[in-house]
Amino acid sequence: MKNILILLFALFAVALKADDRTVPGRTLSVTPQNALIHLPEFRKRSYKVFIQDEKGIWQPIEARNALVSSFSKHPQIWNDWENQKLLRDTMSYALFVRDFAKNVKVRVEPCFRFRNVEIRPVSYGIDYKRVKGGIEFELTDASQKVSVEFDGDRAENLFLFPDLPDVDKPAQDVPDVLYYGVGQHDAGRIVMKSNQTLYLDEGAFVYGYVVGKGIENVRIAGRGILCGAKETHCDERRTQLINFEHCRNVEISGVTLIDSPAWTIRLKNSQDLLVDNVKQISWILNSDGLDVCNSREVRVRNCFFRNYDDCITIKNQELAKMGCEDVLVENCVGWTDCANVFLVGPECGTSREPRTNYIRNVTFRNCIVLETPALYDSKEGDDGWRGGCAAINARVGIYEGLGGGGRMSDILFENIQIENLYGGRPIAVEIVSDGTDTGSLSGVVFRNITFTGDKYLPAQVRGVSREFPLQNVTFDNVVFNGRQIKKADCRKYLFVNPYIENLQFK
Incomplete structure (x- = not known):
């Protein structure tokens, strides 16, 4: 019996020591330390x-x-x-x-x-x-x-x-297709070129990350998994799981994205973009699900995100080639463990770049919120916009190095269902300033928003000052626990400061 136990232990040790296999051009290796600490698939199911x-x-x-x-x-x-x-x-x-x-x-x-x-x-x-x-x-x-x-x-x-089965699955042996089939692959850094398709087939589990700069007509698709668990998570070397900059005609569809070291998908200075049927789970700070930065003609649909940080956020960063406009997010489900679900901001442009410092024509439609956290317990706390289901945060001034002075307008949240939360704010809108810059936020509409639950913080709408008011905000059929918010009793559900111009209820 003792010999049998020794043999079983030896076999187990060998199995843990290494799982080394090769595919063309790639080597797969799992060490005991990585397996037990860094790779959650080795934990108990x-x-x-x-x-x-x-x-x-x-x-x-x-x-x-x-x-x-x-x-x-x-x-x-x-x-x-x-x-x-x-x-x-x-x-x-x-x-x-x-x-x-x-x-x-x-x-x-x-x-x-x-x-x-x-x-x-x-x-x-x-x-x-x-x-x-x-x-x-x-x-x-x-x-x-x-x-x-x-x-x-x-x-x-x-x-x-x-x-559903992928009816657009490409042939494996086509020159412009980077194909990963069933099994585990250690891909590392995947650099895409114009007119390429990166295809993760059903059953593929790919460790790595994707970059594309200055390219067009590219596609990431399939029913497989891209995982960033083996990439650095804890210093300046950490990277986005998928990063496209200065690109045109980009599609990301069907894949599942796990354990991003930083932002999961970043689309910057790009246009004609589609993110469709993407699933995500991430755990670390800054693991935003999708950051649309200074991009236009963006469509996001049928996605399911769980992120520690913001799920989907629309930004205007410095050194921009274009403003951010014409963004539609629809039929998506969002869950954040420590931030916001659907967010515009906080990076909203700088007055030093007046030709590109805008975010406009942004719509979130037919979406569901499953969770946001209760980060603060006061009606008017610092960073009260955090933990928002439908949130807008305009940084006016050079605030925490994010820049400010941008112009944000024409933002619509429509047909949003917010389920019973463990905390968080159903709605949060505010302007934040350090007094060194100028900017604006106007034309915000919340239409057909329903919230059900008893564990939540009050919704919040705040301008920054008389010089920088929040302008033209409309609540159209916003219902909390079966009661429509109206002007006469809005303060039962909302914190509203004096710096709002033209706040309407329908």
Whole structure:
């Protein structure tokens, strides 16, 4: 018996020591230290997931681990500069592809006892039934990306990401296709050129990051996973997971993005951009889901983001080649653990660049907010815009090195559903200044916004001064817990300071 145990231990040690395989031009290697500390897939799995095939047989699908940082559990933590990842939470996610010719039956078996289950977004109306060891439910459409939460646990929950087959899948042997098939790949830095497609096929798990500068007609697509877990997270070398600058006609669609060291997707000084059906989970400070910087003609749709930082933010940074305009975000689901879900700002341009210092014509439509944190407990605290579901923050002045003096106008939030939060502000709009610059924010509309919940901070609308008021803000059919906000009783739901011009309620 002793010899058998020694043999088993030796085999286990060999398995941990290295997993070295090669693919053309690439080597895969996992060390024990990386496996145990940096790669969450080596942590204990919490869920088993099955889907029923055409013959009624339950087929297992892989439930992978991903690191997250729940602010409610770790309010003192902003970053992990030693890159240990030991104080993080481990959630799970499962991907599968079906044609959805009929409803897909799903079974989830958690590796723990439970009493209650919630499947969100609640607006999808997905019911479940208890079965031995777990629950069963049906998904009617591939657009139903959901969070399965046992006993109210939003830190270590399960995401399900169904997809349709990719009808635009390219051939593998085409010269302009960078193809990654089933299995694990250590790609490192992937540099794209004009007219290329980077394709991550179903079952591909690619460690690396993507850059593209001064190129056009490029596409990142597939049903695979791009993961930044092996990249530096804790110093100036950390990079965006996907970064396109000075580009035209860029598409990012279908892929799942995990553990970005910094901003997950940055699109800067670019135009004619599409981000479609992208799924994300990130845990670190600055792991914004999508940063649209000084870009135009941008379409973002059908995405599902969970980020520690802002999910989708529209910015105007310095050294810009163009302003930021004509941005449409629709049919997206957002979840932030320590920031904002849908945000315009805080970088909004500088008066030193008057030809490009604007953000305008931005629309968020038909979107769902699953979570924002309760970062502050006062009605008028510092950085009261943080933790906003639908948020606008205009930096007027040279504030914290972000620059200021930009012009922001014509911003619409429409048909936004905000689900029961553990905290945060349903709406937050403000201008911040240090008094050294000028700028403006006007033409903001919140239309058909619904919020349901009892754990939240009051909405907030603040101008900075009489010299820099917030102008022309409209609340059109904004409903909190079944009551429409009207002018007569708006202060029950909103903090409004004196520096607002033309605040309307419809």
